Amino acid sequence: MTPSMDDDRSERLATRPCILVVDDEKAVRDVLSETLSDEGFEIVEARSRRGLFSVLAERDVDLITLDLNLGAEDGLELARDIRALVNVPIIMITGRGEPQDRVTGLEGGADDYITKPFHVREVSIRVRSVLQRYDRLQPEHLAQARPATSSCVRICDTIFDMRTHVATKTDGSPVNLTETEAGLLAAFLANPDRILSRDDLWDMLRGRERDPMDRTIDGHVARLRSKIECARRSAPLIKSVRGVGYVFIGDLAPEFPTASSIASETA
Structure with a gap:
């Protein structure tokens, strides 16, 4: 029997959601990867545009955290290029904290926008919120590793x-x-x-x-x-x-x- 689309979706949701962490600063990647891994997510990393699209060519991911200033790359243009390739939620993480920067980021294709320095629990809360909006989070994933507080x-x-x-x-x-x-x-x-x-x-x-x-x-x-x-x-x-x-x-x-x-x- 040929698997149905519903079967494919159930199989995907039964696995740990995969987060692609994209940042050219190793320290930031390490913090995000450790935090989200502790929350029960599978993590893959990229530090450049080339690395980002290499990951997307090899596997499916459920969400991308994207540095707005990725070396010499324009994060807004990069977000548009990602959207043209795959329908995956994007959370921009950047040092730009002015309200207009937030609006520009959201208009540029981001689903959420977090400023540096950030609280690690804030990132995990926002990741879960965006994944829920995209129906990529099962109840057991939502409850996993979440403290009562x-x-x-x-x-x-x-x-x-x-x-x-x-x-x-x-x-x-x-x-x-x-x-x-x-x-x-x-x-x-x-x-x-x-x-x-x-x-x-x-x-x-x-x-x-x-x-x-x-x-x-x-x-x-x-x-x-x-x-x-x-x-x-x-x-x-x-x-x-x-x-x-x-x-x-x-x-x-x-x-x-x-x-x-x-x-x-x-x-």
Whole structure:
């Protein structure tokens, strides 16, 4: 019997997802490879354009982490060349951290964008998130090597528990989010660097009826911003995209649960 496409997909997903780490700095490749390998991924490496396409010619990969400045190569052009060859998710990793650089990277074909220096757990969280979007991650892979504390994310000086929707400042003081504000924050954190329309946001706030002309989402986002922004950032965490919606452009890092979130779970 000839194997079906579903059989091929099941066989592929039964194996460990393969990540191609592309960076001309050995130290960066070593850190990424060790971190993602510990997370249960198979890792292959490349340090140049030639090495990258040599790997792609020899085998399938599930995701590529790509240095935006790969020697003399333009990472944006390289991403477009990759897209012309294979449909594989790309996470750009670079020292350029300005909001416009993020937008340019995403418009250039990246699925996500991480700035150096990065937190190693942030990379693994974003890798899993992108793989889920591409349906390249089985539940057992999602659970593998993930610590129980990974539901807590730090955004600037705010810690948010994605499971309980409890927010606190890093000094332990509570952040009083409404149910809608907490739902919006969870939606933004689950889709970093992705432009979300107002309809997208309402759809993510499950079970909420809305009028197509209802603009109250803008008020909810404005109040959320006022509660999570911090003075040391020159750019907003949640950026307005004129005529479209909003995009979360803050950096994320995993965090241990706060006393408040632990109390909420055990109450």
